[in-house]
Amino acid sequence: xxxxxxxxxxxxxxxxxSGAKYVVLTTKHHEGYTLWPNKQSWSWNAVDVGxxxxxxxxxxxxxxxxxxxxxxxxxSLFEWFNPIYLADKASRGATTNYVDQVSYPQLIDLISNxxxxxxxxxxxxxxxxxxxxxxxxxxxxxxxxxxxxxxVTNDRxxxxxxxLHGGYLTCQDHYLPNQLPTRKWEDSDTxxxxxxxxxxxxITADDVLxxxxxxxxxxxxxxxxxxxxxxxxPDANGKIIPLFEERLRQIGSFVNAHAEAIFSSKPWIxxxxxxxxxxxxxxxxxxxxxxxxxxIYNPQQQQNTIVYAFVLSWPDDNKVNLTKxxxxxxxxxxxxxxxxxxxxxxxxxxxGGIQVDISGLSVTKFPSTDAFVLKIEYAADQNVNPVG
Numbered sequence: 001x002x003x004x005x006x007x008x009x010x011x012x013x014x015x016x017x018s019g020a021k022y023v024v025l026t027t028k029h030h031e032g033y034t035l036w037p038n039k040q041s042w043s044w045n046a047v048d049v050g051x052x053x054x055x056x057x058x059x060x061x062x063x064x065x066x067x068x069x070x071x072x073x074x075x076s077l078f079e080w081f082n083p084i085y086l087a088d089k090a091s092r093g094a095t096t097n098y099v100d101q102v103s104y105p106q107l108i109d110l111i112s113n114x115x116x117x118x119x120x121x122x123x124x125x126x127x128x129x130x131x132x133x134x135x136x137x138x139x140x141x142x143x144x145x146x147x148x149x150x151x152v153t154n155d156r157x158x159x160x161x162x163x164l165h166g167g168y169l170t171c172q173d174h175y176l177p178n179q180l181p182t183r184k185w186e187d188s189d190t191x192x193x194x195x196x197x198x199x200x201x202x203i204t205a206d207d208v209l210x211x212x213x214x215x216x217x218x219x220x221x222x223x224x225x226x227x228x229x230x231x232x233x234p235d236a237n238g239k240i241i242p243l244f245e246e247r248l249r250q251i252g253s254f255v256n257a258h259a260e261a262i263f264s265s266k267p268w269i270x271x272x273x274x275x276x277x278x279x280x281x282x283x284x285x286x287x288x289x290x291x292x293x294x295x296i297y298n299p300q301q302q303q304n305t306i307v308y309a310f311v312l313s314w315p316d317d318n319k320v321n322l323t324k325x326x327x328x329x330x331x332x333x334x335x336x337x338x339x340x341x342x343x344x345x346x347x348x349x350x351x352g353g354i355q356v357d358i359s360g361l362s363v364t365k366f367p368s369t370d371a372f373v374l375k376i377e378y379a380a381d382q383n384v385n386p387v388g
Contacts, residue, residue, distance in 0.1 A: 001050040003055060010240075012062035021069060021263065022070035022227075023069055025060075025073055026074045031079065037054060040106045078123040082098060088127075089126060104133050111141065121153065121154055121156045125162070129159070132157060167184075173189075176226075179224070179271075179386075184225065184227075186226055189229065190230070191208055192233070193206075193208065199235045201235075203243075215371050218255075219371075258336055261375070265308060266283060267282060269298075280310045281307060284306045300379065300382040300383075307376040309322055311371065311372050312370075314370035319357060320374070321354075323353040325376055326353065327379060327380065333346075
């Protein structure tokens with residue numbers, strides 16, 4: 001591990017091009033090697049061994065410089081091979097030398113020096129939250145730390161706490177709930193179809209998720225109120241391989257063109273048309289006065305609600321059925337085209353919804369995907385509670 005080809009500015013620009021609004025760097029994984037210098041991991045960090053560089057600091061500076069992307073840090077609480085931890089584990093937590101001497105002071109050091117917006121804790125499940133001193137750490141984090149007013153945390157703070165406690169829920173890797181949750185949540189996924197969260201030298205093009213596969217997952221996640229965290233693994237030379245870079249830029253082409261439907265939206269009263277439907281929904285309110293800013297979903301109000309329908313496959317008959325949209329005489333349907341253009345579309349009322357005609361369109365399709373997005377305005381009022 002040399003990071004000889006690592007260019008933090010190139011790294012940040014690739015992340016920015018993907019359309020991501022936050023990045024979470026693995027500052028320490030389960031083997032205990034840290035990407036920043038610290039006395040708890042002397043001779044086993046990126047300054048003392050390998051690159052001889054403070055990689056956390058360089059990436060942080062580049063991310064802040066590029067702008068528009070929140071800076072976050074992943075941190076593994078436990079270490080597979082650390083003899084101090086293994087002794088604590090053998091004692092079933094009767095001794096706490098590892099957390100007192102290593103993990104706790106490392107977390108304090110990481111947050112104090114690099115000031116992340118997101119703290120992504122992991123490797124917690126073998127011991128209780130009391131062993132990890134999680135209540136003490138979180139009390140410091142939210143009351144005294146330099147990021148106390150801005151930081152967001154996940155839910156992995158000790159055995160039994162995952163999917164229950166935290167700023168937002170991750171529950172498990174590749175988490176995608178069946179229904180709209182009542183809490184903010186995140187799907188941690190990886191671009192490698194074989195499930196690796198690290199770089200594999202043997203990876204092939206067929207092993208990498210296609211743009212449509214990533215966009216499909218993203219749409220399913222945001223329709224249910226979640227965030228999508230997509231993992232990529234740079235190689236030992238510190239480079240994001242061209243295949244991963246291409247994929248991120250392809251995804252960004254779609255995401256940036258539909259930012260209104262993705263980043264300015266919340267879940268709607270319906271998440272999709274039906275179990276097997278290629279149509280998924282988000283929504284936005286014109287006027288949010290009197291609405292809870294932390295509401296889980298938007299109601300359907302004819303004059304106030306804008307509905308976005310993500311269609312994940314181009315229909316063979318050029319007809320899109322939106323079974324959950326009830327039209328009025330004022331209903332308007334537009335397609336998001338290239339260059340932020342809105343293309344008006346005709347529709348007919350069908351039993352249980354509307355059918356939109358997309359035949360004859362010369363639409364610029366986004367790389368390697370037939371997905372597109374419709375913007376529906378002034379649909380009829382509906383009184384539906386998706387989490388009731």
